[in-house]
Amino acid sequence: MPELPAPDYPAEVRTRLDADAAEIVARYPDSRSALLPLLHLVQAEEGHVTRSGIRFCAEVLGLTTAEVTAVSTFYSMYRRKPSGDYQVGVCTNTLCAVMGGDAIFEQLQDHLGVGNGETTEDGKVTLEHIECNAACDFAPVVMVNWEFFDNQTPESARRLVDDLRAGRPVQPTRGAPLCTYKETARILAGFPDQRPGAVEATGPAGDPSLLGLRLAKGEAPPSRVVSPRSSFPVQDQPSAHDEAAATHPSSHDEPEQTSASDPHHPAPPAPDRGPGTTPDTQSGPATEEGE
Known part of the structure; x- marks a missing residue:
């Protein structure tokens, strides 16, 4: 049985949506570019994108309902079924x-x-x-x-x-x-946000977002470097790594020798295999070619 045509909006709703849609379409050089905000507009009417909304968008933009459906089902911000406020x-x-x-x-x-x-x-x-x-x-x-x-x-x-x-x-x-959600959808369609504080909400980012920038500009004191290996002293004299740690915030992330990074399991000295030996590839003494 073929699917019945999508019902049209009541006359008073259609008149209002036609006026809003005309304002949206006028923002774009190509009317098809208005599809995304138009989908938000019809979502603001019923809380989700209905068959009536898809039909409306198709008629306004000269598209098929299949084209409108393809777009409305691609983006997760368009609802397919009734849902909450x-x-x-x-x-x-x-x-x-x-x-x-x-x-x-x-x-x-x-x-x-x-x-x-x-x-x-x-x-x-x-x-x-x-x-x-x-x-x-x-x-x-x-x-x-x-x-x-x-x-x-x-x-x-x-x-x-x-x-x-x-x-x-x-x-x-x-x-x-x-x-x-309906009010949010209308704002996303591109109509003015009349809520108190809406303009201020587009201002500077919060302090956590800006802390790294301030640190880079020298506007905030550098963080105290806490090396995860500082509890395992391995030498009496400060190393070049220790000196760097006092001046470079990320120096504790630099690679260290195994004996410094894990004092409980230090690596033994590398054996001297003599000339002509490729390190880590020979299991026994080097031999002359032909022996």
Whole structure:
């Protein structure tokens, strides 16, 4: 049985979307370039990209519904099904994971009673694990509708989702006040962000992000060098490596001789195999060719 045509939006909704779409398309020299923001626009209408939204985008841009569907299913920021007012994404990429992101995600699944990509019964929260949010210096990071909640713990993450479900005010660690997913989608479509503090949120990066730059410019005192091998003194007189450690912040990462790097298992002196011997390739005394 062939699939029924996608329903059109009600007349008042279609009129409003047509005006918004015209404003978006006018920003681009080629109308097809407007597809991504148009998908955000229709997502802002219903909370996910519906068949009606795909039909609308295709008609506005002169594309087939297959072309629009291909794009909407490629990018993870477009939802395929109804979901919550708040998309709670837990970063489980490498640094956030080792700093506790995996534990946060597992506890939130148990606490909310949902799996990855699933929504709570009250329709408030959709939980998912996400890839790097480019905020590794604040790990582990949780994002709600793409707003940052830095340096999270399982306990703070549970309080966060409880506040979201209860309708209590929630303030991101940095950036503008939190808004719903539909409101976020409209902002991503390119319309002005009217939230208080939205402009300030685009300002300088936080202190952890800028510390390395300040150190390089000499604007911050250098970190104290703590060599992991300093508890194993191997010689009475300071070596060239010790002198470098006092001036170079990363000198303790330089290679050392085995006897210096592991005093408990020093390497024996290399045997003198005599002339004509290739080191580490001969198991016995060197012999003259032909003997």
